[in-house]
Amino acid sequence: MVRPLARQKEARWDTRWRYLILDGYVDEPAALGVPPYISPQARSIAGGLVCGGAPRDRVGYLTVDQWRMSRGKEGGRLPFEGLEAVIILSGCVVPGKYLRGTPISRREVMELVSSLDAPLVVITGSAAGQNSGPGMEICQGDPGVMGEGISASGRVISSTRSIEQWNTHLKEGAFISSLHPDHPSPLICEIETSSGCPRFISGGCSFCMEPGRGPVRFREPDDIATELRELASWGVENVRIGGQSDLMSYLSPDVGRLEVPRPDPEAIRDLMTGVRSALHDGKGVKDAVKRGRRIGIDCGIIHTDNANPSVIAAYPETSLEALSVIAGECTSGSVLALGLESSDPDVKKLNNLNSDAEEVEEAVRLINRAGGEYGDNGLPRLLPGLNFLGGLPGQTPESFEFDLELLGSLLDGKLMLRRINIRKALFPDSRGQYTEKTLSREVEAAFGRFRKRVRDEYDRGFLSLMLPPGHVLKGVMVEAASGHVHFGRQIGSYPLLVGVEHRAEVGEFIDVAVTDISSRSVTGFSTPFFLDRASFSDLLALPGIGRRRAAELFRSVPEGCPHPEKLFPDHPWVLPHLRCGKG
Numbered sequence: 371m372v373r374p375l376a377r378q379k380e381a382r383w384d385t386r387w388r389y390l391i392l393d394g395y396v397d398e399p400a401a402l403g404v405p406p407y408i409s410p411q412a413r414s415i416a417g418g419l420v421c422g423g424a425p426r427d428r429v430g431y432l433t434v435d436q437w438r439m440s441r442g443k444e445g446g447r448l449p450f451e452g453l454e455a456v457i458i459l460s461g462c463v464v465p466g467k468y469l470r471g472t473p474i475s476r477r478e479v480m481e482l483v484s485s486l487d488a489p490l491v492v493i494t495g496s497a498a499g500q501n502s503g504p505g506m507e508i509c510q511g512d513p514g515v516m517g518e519g520i521s522a523s524g525r526v527i528s529s530t531r532s533i534e535q536w537n538t539h540l541k542e543g544a545f546i547s548s549l550h551p552d553h554p555s556p557l558i559c560e561i562e563t564s565s566g567c568p569r570f571i572s573g574g575c576s577f578c579m580e581p582g583r584g585p586v587r588f589r590e591p592d593d594i595a596t597e598l599r600e601l602a603s604w605g606v607e608n609v610r611i612g613g614q615s616d617l618m619s620y621l622s623p624d625v626g627r628l629e630v631p632r633p634d635p636e637a638i639r640d641l642m643t644g645v646r647s648a649l650h651d652g653k654g655v656k657d658a659v660k661r662g663r664r665i666g667i668d669c670g671i672i673h674t675d676n677a678n679p680s681v682i683a684a685y686p687e688t689s690l691e692a693l694s695v696i697a698g699e700c701t702s703g704s705v706l707a708l709g710l711e712s713s714d715p716d717v718k719k720l721n722n723l724n725s726d727a728e729e730v731e732e733a734v735r736l737i738n739r740a741g742g743e744y745g746d747n748g749l750p751r752l753l754p755g756l757n758f759l760g761g762l763p764g765q766t767p768e769s770f771e772f773d774l775e776l777l778g779s780l781l782d783g784k785l786m787l788r789r790i791n792i793r794k795a796l797f798p799d800s801r802g803q804y805t806e807k808t809l810s811r812e813v814e815a816a817f818g819r820f821r822k823r824v825r826d827e828y829d830r831g832f833l834s835l836m837l838p839p840g841h842v843l844k845g846v847m848v849e850a851a852s853g854h855v856h857f858g859r860q861i862g863s864y865p866l867l868v869g870v871e872h873r874a875e876v877g878e879f880i881d882v883a884v885t886d887i888s889s890r891s892v893t894g895f896s897t898p899f900f901l902d903r904a905s906f907s908d909l910l911a912l913p914g915i916g917r918r919r920a921a922e923l924f925r926s927v928p929e930g931c932p933h934p935e936k937l938f939p940d941h942p943w944v945l946p947h948l949r950c951g952k953g
């Protein structure tokens with residue numbers, strides 16, 4: 371399926387703006403901020419500016435895609451004067467491919483800076499080093515502290531934050547979400563619960579930046595709920611509890627003492643119930659319900675990310691309790707992404723990796739047990755995702771055989787995996803920039819074969835396990851069109867790309883009956899499917915319908931479509947999805 375890019379809403383310029391946050395997006399192991407997500411970093415900068423004395427209406431926000439759209443009209447110049455500072459957020463070290471936005475490039479940063487009149491231009495975020503150049507200052511410190519320094523004294527301060535500053539900046543910066551082009555829907559606010567990794571005491575995984583943040587710091591459930599209430603008051607409808615290295619270790623008293631801490635189900639319960647009541651009782655969701663949206667399907671989405679499989683496997687009973695709390699409090703379709711990286715025991719040892727294949731299999735089994743039941747949007751409540759890396763020191767062509775063996779075992783055991791992420795490992799160079807290691811030709815080729823096999827066989831296998839023909843995915847938001855084909859996704863973590871080959875309105879929510887599965891996307895038709903409103907080509911979207919049967923169906927509709935069952939001998943499950951105005 372060819373992925374078109376969804377077009378963002380154009381910027382709403384405000385001539386009162388004195389500080390502009392230009393969001394070039396964030397994609398880090400423990401934070402996502404590519405549309406439809408807005409990162410905690412973007413909100414912290416806004417909160418810092420306000421805490422330093424800037425009135426809210428003086429703080430503006432634009433995505434890089436909105437700047438690209440206006441660039442054509444304004445000849446590259448931002449169409450207002452009087453800016454005191456422009457802050458570019460650049461946190462995609464290796465940009466992936468996204469449906470709703472494209473991260474800022476170094477060339478674009480240079481173009482933007484040369485077109486600005488603002489006395490101060492700052493670039494911040496994990497890719498700031500690689501995207502910086504003349505005419506700008508770099509800030510490698512906390513974005514909220516930086517924002518506070520800029521509005522208070524015009525100075526760029528690169529330092530860490532206290533937990534109090536962290537909470538205050540996020541709360542005070544919640545308003546900026548309302549300027550995001552995806553607000554109110556399908557916007558998702560990424561929520562931070564902690565920083566750092568419990569494995570920092572052993573140095574952590576060889577490739578990871580998280581242990582470098584030092585001892586783990588947690589935000590308390592009340593502080594997170596306070597931020598959520600503020601976000602909800604600005605119309606936010608959807609969140610992901612994704613800003614942490616491991617949700618299972620949340621507030622565990624073992625963190626700092628043990629590398630594999632025992633989960634604290636009560637702390638996780640406090641966190642999740644606080645988030646749920648703040649969001650679902652808030653203005654954003656209430657307004658969405660008034661517009662006819664369904665909580666947990668089209669709005670009010672609460673999803674998760676990142677959990678440590680060795681923690682889950684080491685404490686199965688306590689983990690099951692914690693997982694049941696997460697599955698019960700989040701909305702369906704949520705994911706816990708498990709970082710395995712490699713199943714090869716030698717690679718694990720050499721890179722001080724987190725878990726082995728056996729622990730991952732046990733964690734997958736427990737998450738399936740706690741979250742495998744289907745929920746409101748047609749997906750299981752909570753499923754595991756699995757992360758693999760290529761390019762780790764010690765990896766040989768045989769290493770990928772261990773990975774395939776694990777995937778085969780999960781599939782044979784009919785355990786559901788929501789998604790498999792395969793990336794190249796990145797390591798910091800002497801200038802602190804993250805780059806791939808050059809692989810031997812054999813390892814590169816074996817990695818390519820592994821990736822292809824996973825996409826062709828295993829992705830399809832796990833998707834078929836989860837979505838049998840006729841299964842209904844609810845709340846698919848139509849995002850883009852390519853000819854007669856419309857593409858959409860459900861709101862939430864790792865959404866599947868859904869294609870329907872009939873007319874639909876970009877921006878509308880539809881329920882889709884699945885007809886076909888490819889490696890990372892599904893095809894289907896909107897349900898209920900109104901035969902009397904369908905064009906001849908719309909009818910071709912129904913399974914088993916060629917041009918001859920479509921013509922027969924099209925002719926029979928004015929008579930009330932007396933015998934549709936005759937037209938679907940191989941797909942009788944289609945019938946309950948059909949409606950005809952005349953019968």
Ligand code: SF4
Pocket residue numbers: 399566567568569573574575578579580581615678709724
């Ligand atoms: S477990 Fe490894 S990859 Fe995950 S956050 Fe910790 S150090 Fe990084």
